[in-house]
Amino acid sequence: MSHDTISQSISIVHPISLSHGRNAEVWDTTGKRYIDFVGGIGVLNLGHCHPGVVEAIRDQATRLTHYAFNAAPHAPYIELMNRLTAFIPVDYPVSGMLTNSGAEAAENALKIVRSATGRTAVIAFDGAFHGRTLATLNLNGKVAPYKQKVGVLPGPVYHLPYPSADNGVTCAEALKAMDRLFSVEIDVEDVACFIIEPVQGEGGFLALDIEFAQALRRFCDEKNIVLIADEIQSGFGRTGQRFAFSRLEIEPDLILLGKSIAGGVPLGAVVGRKALLDNLPKGGLGGTYSGNPIACAAALATLDAMNDEHLNMWGSQQEETIVSRYRAWRAQGISPYLGRLTGVGAMRGIELANADGTPAARQLTQLLSLARDAGLLLMPSGKSRHIIRLLAPLTIEAAVLEEGLDILQACLEKLTA
Template identity: 40%
Template sequence: MTTMTDQARLLKTAIPGPRSVALHEARAQQVARGFGITMPVFVDHADGALLVDVDGNRIIDMGSGIAVTSVGAAAPQVVERIAEQAAKFTHTCFMVTEYEGFTEVAAALNRLTPGDHEKRTALFSTGAEAVENAVKIARAATGRPAIVVLDHAYHGRTLMTMTMTAKNVPYKEGFGPYAPEVYRAPMAYPFRYDGDEKACAADALAKLKDLVLTQIGAHNVAAIVAEPIQGEGGFVVPAEGFLPGVVEFAREHGILFVADEIQTGFARTGRMFACEHEGIVPDLITTAKALAGGMPLAAVTGRADVMDAVAPGGLGGTYAGNPVACAAALGAIETIEDDGLVARAAEIERLVKPRLEAMRAESGGRIGDVRGRGAMLAIELVEPGTTNPAPQYAQEVAAHCHREGVLVLVCGTYGNVIRLLPPLVISDALLEDALDVLATAVRSLA
């Protein structure tokens, strides 16, 4: 990766600086207040794992635009392909006239996603759109109406995906009524289970089976949709064996298994896709975020017979598979493969997880859990000596990091999880600097 910005954190002003403050105040007159903000700085440019704001501060990015800029904020291969394609044409609509970029991205996804079966891919614009279309495809293929999702799930903000999402505030409050035929099963959440991991997996699986068999009727269920590692719900890694058990149960009853890999896909967890950690081959897999290096692009990839169950005209969208976004995706995939970013994500885990464990040991019981895979890692903050969520600690830690020029994100059903999603191209030096700031923030809780 080529970088032009000096790769070191730098604070020229307080965070936010005066120009960011002025721009943020002006924003209130122009932008709907429903758009929240994590860190009120306005970015001028970005390079690798650094965001440079309008006041000249260099901020270490430990969020990647919520797992989007995994190859860096302006990866050369992405930028070059975007420029080349934009000079040719920016749009035709693939349903009107065709272009090779769309089919090239589809071919790459058919090659990269788990399983050696024949596949088809449909391209869209956003993750929520991909999940919504996965539901449509599953219903068309099975002739069944019901969809099963999990506690703590996040699948998007459209009517269907908002219904599938577990957390009410801020994602669902005031937006009902919701879509019908969506059912929620327990998640195998080891930290919040009174027992060992094996028992956690078995108990959650038994409850899911009971829900499907007795409350819904297996013959009515089109698909079970699950994140291999939950994102907004708190970076919850399911208890080992739970998801393979779900897949086996689904196949026994003609139910499709949909892996929502929108946040976990494209090298983020130390595998190209997170479901590979437990050898899961989904019937359908949804992707977005890191797929196109910052451009809006999403996909559903799956078994050819399932994908082709939808008649011509049943899938699409004006911007679905936009040619500039497709060009960006080819550049992002090329970067991941050429630069060995799957292995780099695994290396980031080896560097970061011991530091997080050390923070837990020194936290006076305030860090209840350290979890995640690859470069998708988190700490869950609790009241000392309990598992009671402590969202106030998460807010304090995030605020400290932001003041010091390190962007971290808060997540979790209870708002008590600090999540780390650094660009996979981040240097060890920047990573260590960010972790030093995080460690100081955790110590300050005492």
């Protein structure tokens, strides 16, 4: 099928054309079956065509397909916000707004913190990814390909090292860099917010250092700075619990949501402290499609499926399987390019590295092709595009997960210099 009418600036990882899917399996237009470890890049924690989500979409489509909430409120939006705010594991009163995407949630969060603090500067982190819109591009801790050739970006934005056991950056190093930033680059009184991923997605499934997270929370409290947690990829059960910030034992002030919030239907949200969300004047927040009734219905069905018992069970089963297989591969020495296992819970990455520890990006490109030919779809990540991120649905059948890992093992064994 020709792609001539589609912008060539869109990069495609897998040059196939998909037809349909069921849970953790998809089929292309030639009828070939694949095990899906991409999940729409973290959107399908409940798998393809989850029955509850499909039923909710069908039912809502017979009632009301669209209404702009800021023109006239509709029941699905109201019900979802009541359910969603109750789903956020914090102790303070929560309110929020729905958006079309995670990037739009980030954009609105920037407006909210500017209004609430009267400040404009934002501190983000190396390796971060927060979206592809103009303001979120500047938050991203990586130039290529996102910031290339787009000119001056909205600011001011500063970046700090992201401390994680997965990248070797310590809490002390990050705090030292933060001290330098406020001594040399910017007055702390000008900072509106920090924005951070509890587990970096595009950055390579790097889990944030807990000590640093708690120090950052204390610092933000002392300086009246808003702390934003980007849970767009790590949220809705990806790590085996509702949201990844819970493992850090902190409460962010604002939380960005998207991806698996609605079972594959475009939706996002920014939620958090009610005083922050209510700060802009009437009309300061909103959008034509934001909180579309069909998307809200899909999100309500998603929340029905994501009770803590299910999330804990799905997360622990997937984590145990992945970790045990990885350890066996290391013990067997199946590939000289098999590097570290990154992430936490069911949000795991597998690094490909050379003998000297440098990224084996060429071997990852090789692996993507080998796995696809063998019937497994994988997604790259990391600064050097050298980390496989495992994003199989949480609902994947045990036998299908093992089959996918068998294919991955066989392909790892075939990697060449």
